[in-house]
Amino acid sequence: MDNKAEFDSLVPPQHFNRRSFLVTSLGAGFALATLPVAAQTAIHTDAAGLIEGEVKVPVHDGEMVAYRAAPAGLAKPPVVLLISEIFGVHEYIRDTARRLAKLGYFVIAPELFARQGDPRKIESVAEIIEKISGRTPDALVMKDLDASVAWAAKQGADTARLAITGFCWGGRITWLYSAHNPGVKAGVAWYGRLVGTVNEFTPRHPTDLVGELKAPVLGLYGGVDTGIPIETVDAMEAALKNGSPAAKASEIVLYDNAPHAFHADYRPSYRKEEAEDGWRRMLAWFRQNGV
Template sequence: MPDEMPISRRAFTVTTLAAGFALSTQPVAAETITTDAKDLTAGEVKIPVKDGTVPAYRAAPNKGGPFPTVLVVQEIFGVHEHIKDICRRLAKLGYLAIAPELYARQGDVSKLERDGIMKVVSKVPDSQVMGDLDATVAWAKKDGNGDTAKLGITGFCWGGRIVWLYAAHSKELKAGVAWYGRLTAAGKATELQPKFPIDLAGDLAAPVLGLYGEKDTGIPVKDVEAMRAALKKANKPSEIVLYPDAPHAFYADYRPSYKKDAAEDGWTRLQAWFKKNGVA
């Protein structure tokens, strides 16, 4: 019977990762950083989840292990070339870095303009994302040569919010680094995305370093200060850095928003945060 078909046969619209950069991010900026795969094992893998498989990009040193493991959570543009490059950057530092395609059931955003992307993203349940990240950790431990006792997560934009949520969800996570992820609902909480980081400040089970820009028009400074206050009230060892001249997406070297000084400082802080909190 058609209704008895396995959900994996009908619900996954993305079965392989997109090549290159997402259409809506073109043209790619001259400052774009390209990290080679020399001395790395890098490429696409399949992550078993409860209703099928999710494609993911992973990169790790090609010798040794098991390696400290970092989940890399995509921007709204999905797992395109920038996210893959970040995985390789982390692998060069000695990590197993893995980025699952978290919209796999809802749609391929790589060929869409922003309005179309937002329609797909709005259909992605937070509960699904948490489950897929858990499945990615399980894959890393079993098949990826990962040391998940040293587990970190980092994410950008859409993925920055997910970092905060996962730090409240996972009992295995050691630390997270959230790059300019939305902190408050701003009237946009939904049934599928019911809570935001500020709602979960007291529930964080792992410390999060938040990296934000003062000139981010989508995440006002008042939201950042409200999150700082919520963390202080909850007595949580998380921190937020606010860069005075940085806009949203200041780490995205392939976009005009890139701010080299803030990006490099944030990357240095990420490494120190992971080392301080048991991920390295």
């Protein structure tokens, strides 16, 4: 059984039958759970020279809202799927999309929590995990990302040059989608969880998928990340050496003194040196792998 069929079979039918999207617009600003924003470090990228804004992506059960940023006037730009943290597609993700678009990428950041609720409007991280991110089925995410790629192709983007990157929750999804879609050329996972609870929503984790990776993944992790123990990073690094050819071509970079969310320039966890180094490595990884 191929990965797409396997992911589909792992999700209870009721999750695919829901046709009500609770989030139909992205709004503005940062997620409530991330406030107050560290104004002294938060990066703002303007939209000059870009086509950007909310779009609706056709999916199997309706339309999913997403943020798109792309260079104006550039024919067939390569595609980057940008996957959010548990806070959804708030201003930090939209700004990151604009940064990538300024470099010539067609970036799409889908609101993958649209059926479960709006994490931007919830102040409690625990509540977001319990009610939204923790109840978003991996298989449905894979389907939505497939639909996002198909939508990008219809807009004239070059999906033969496809990359994916994501932060925290999105970092884990980056690993999963790089095992799911053979069209992905490169993945960059920023501090994505590698192991976890197995349930109906998350039946497999990155460490379970090293034999199925279709694209090489660059993992960027913090050495003092209290949510992702170093031993799990070490275990993943060892597992990659015995995985698929793409797994063997994958790499993990550990920033010894960085906490979780060290790229999140709007939060106290931001570490400028490590974030900038990781960004450079990400861009080099994309280029090295033809994106």
